[in-house]
Amino acid sequence: MKTILQILIVVLGVSIVNAQSNTKDELKRIDAMNAALAGGGIPGLLEKANEQSWRVPQIPSQWHVENVSKAEQKPVDVAAREFGKRLAQSLDRAAPSMQQLPAGEPLYNETARLLGFSEWCAATDGYGNLFLAQRSLDLAAVGVARLVANLGFPIEKIDGLLPRMNPVWMSIETNQRVLNKDAGVVVFPKAERNDMERVWGSGRILMRMKSNPEIQKDLEGRGIAGGLRRSKAIEDNLSFFDDVEIGQIKPVTLSNLWDYNWHTGIVVGLELQSIQKAEALAEFRKAIGSFPDKPVFTAQQLRDRERGAAEAAKAGLKVSNMEDSYSSPRAAAFAIAWKNYLEKQVEDLGKLPPSRYNLDSSAFQAYDEVQRGMFFDRDTANKRDHEERTKAAKANP
Numbered sequence: 012m013k014t015i016l017q018i019l020i021v022v023l024g025v026s027i028v029n030a031q032s033n034t035k036d037e038l039k040r041i042d043a044m045n046a047a048l049a050g051g052g053i054p055g056l057l058e059k060a061n062e063q064s065w066r067v068p069q070i071p072s073q074w075h076v077e078n079v080s081k082a083e084q085k086p087v088d089v090a091a092r093e094f095g096k097r098l099a100q101s102l103d104r105a106a107p108s109m110q111q112l113p114a115g116e117p118l119y120n121e122t123a124r125l126l127g128f129s130e131w132c133a134a135t136d137g138y139g140n141l142f143l144a145q146r147s148l149d150l151a152a153v154g155v156a157r158l159v160a161n162l163g164f165p166i167e168k169i170d171g172l173l174p175r176m177n178p179v180w181m182s183i184e185t186n187q188r189v190l191n192k193d194a195g196v197v198v199f200p201k202a203e204r205n206d207m208e209r210v211w212g213s214g215r216i217l218m219r220m221k222s223n224p225e226i227q228k229d230l231e232g233r234g235i236a237g238g239l240r241r242s243k244a245i246e247d248n249l250s251f252f253d254d255v256e257i258g259q260i261k262p263v264t265l266s267n268l269w270d271y272n273w274h275t276g277i278v279v280g281l282e283l284q285s286i287q288k289a290e291a292l293a294e295f296r297k298a299i300g301s302f303p304d305k306p307v308f309t310a311q312q313l314r315d316r317e318r319g320a321a322e323a324a325k326a327g328l329k330v331s332n333m334e335d336s337y338s339s340p341r342a343a344a345f346a347i348a349w350k351n352y353l354e355k356q357v358e359d360l361g362k363l364p365p366s367r368y369n370l371d372s373s374a375f376q377a378y379d380e381v382q383r384g385m386f387f388d389r390d391t392a393n394k395r396d397h398e399e400r401t402k403a404a405k406a407n408p
Contacts, residue, residue: 034083041068041090045097053101053128060131067132070095070139072193074251074272079195092269095139098132099266102146106391109153110384114161119168122154126175133180138193138277139269144180145281146265149388152176152285159293160381166297173293176286183207186277193274194251196244204280211278213240214252221249262397264390285388288380291373295345298352302378303344309351345375 044067047059059065068091071080080088105125112118125147133144155172158164179185187202198214199207216239220227245252255271257263268276296302337343349371353360360368380386387395 034087037068037087038090040065041087041094044068045094048094048097048101053098053105054124057124057128057131067135067140068094069135069137070143072138072272072274073270074253074274075138075193075195078248078250079193091137092139095143096266096269098143099146099269102143102150103264103266103390106150106388109150109157109388112154114157115164118154119158119164122151122158122172125151125154126172130175130178133178136185136189136192138189138274141180141186141189141277141281142265142268144178145283146388146390148176148178149283149285149390152283152289153386153388156285156289156292156377156386157381159289159296160302160378162296162301166293169293173290176290181281183280186280190274190277194244194248196248198242198244198248198251200242207278210240210245211252211275214245214249215254217241217245218249218252262390262393264393266390283389285386288373288377288386291370292377292381294370295349295374295378299348303341303348305340306344306347308347341379342375345371345378349374 043063044056044060044065048056051058060067068087070091071088073092076085076088076092105121108121109118112121129144129147129151132140132147151172155169155176158169159166183204184202187199187207190199190207191197199210201207216230220230251274254273254275255268257273257275260267260271337346350360353363353368357363377386
């Protein structure tokens with residue numbers, strides 16, 4: 012009869028063999044994904060992933076690799092991070108096409124592909140997965156905005172893309188879950204943005220206090236230290252809060268940030284301004300049916316203007332029309348068209364949230380940027396800004 016010790020040795024041996032086998036299988040799968048990406052870019056990778064039912068690997072932060080990954084898992088985590096960096100670089104190469112493709116079927120197909128890629132990346136919870144999903148979605152938003160701005164492209168087709176612009180991985184719950192998984196402990200106990208930011212800020216301060224007694228003395232003297240969130244998970248993992256200083260990264264892009272720890276980007280939320288502008292433009296088009304280039308007033312508004320002008324003239328006052336307060340006639344046209352639309356839909360405009368009442372502003376900004384070829388994803392905008400600043404600095408040393 013085998014002893015309990017012998018049984019445990021056998022079980023342990025089987026577990027080690029299984030772990031080694033799983034590691035080899037996962038590494039082979041990541042190698043196959045790398046080959047598909049190298050051979051066919053993102054389209055080729057997605058096609059192969061669909062054929063083989065590949066799930067994207069969980070991509071942890073560099074901090075997780077160094078502080079949490081177990082010995083048998085570390086090779087997989089390292090390979091996953093290297094694969095993720097290649098994906099980020101592939102998205103950089105895809106970015107120009109979102110400006111260059113005609114705003115018709117070619118752009119629609121590429122936009123749908125980027126949305127699919129974003130969904131594929133986020134299907135596995137992971138620090139790097141979220142950033143890749145965000146970057147791809149940001150690029151897709153450029154495509155959506157350009158398609159919406161083209162009145163010749165059916166809005167019905169774009170309606171099929173819009174629901175995918177606000178995915179579940181943007182939720183606070185997903186952000187909390189991924190951050191805790193990356194930390195290896197429950198650092199963030201509540202799925203509330205304010206609470207997560209307070210925990211993060213406290214961890215950052217506690218980290219500095221531990222490394223610099225002078226900072227600790229100063230904060231304690233001012234009574235700040237007593238208001239910090241503290242927990243065993245936080246104090247045992249202070250290095251988790253040691254994020255890169257974003258001002259050191261020039262330009263700020265996902266590819267440039269990849270080798271650093273930047274949990275802040277998830278803590279504060281992954282929402283994108285490009286999505287908000289693209290959605291506003293789509294709603295404006297569906298409501299108004301066009302993009303007016305000059306203000307159009309109702310008969311009653313014209314009568315009111317004439318009466319107001321006459322009364323002002325009698326009083327010796329200078330007449331100022333409402334459209335004069337806008338940056339351009341088209342901006343005024345968007346505002347007037349939207350307000351007229353709202354007045355037909357809502358009895359009390361004062362009860363509307365500011366985001367809806369002022370939707371014309373975001374819609375006009377999106378349309379204007381598309382028309383000028385300046386509607387960019389965040390990384391492209393940061394690159395352009397950095398290039399312009401560098402050029403200006405060289406011209407004026």
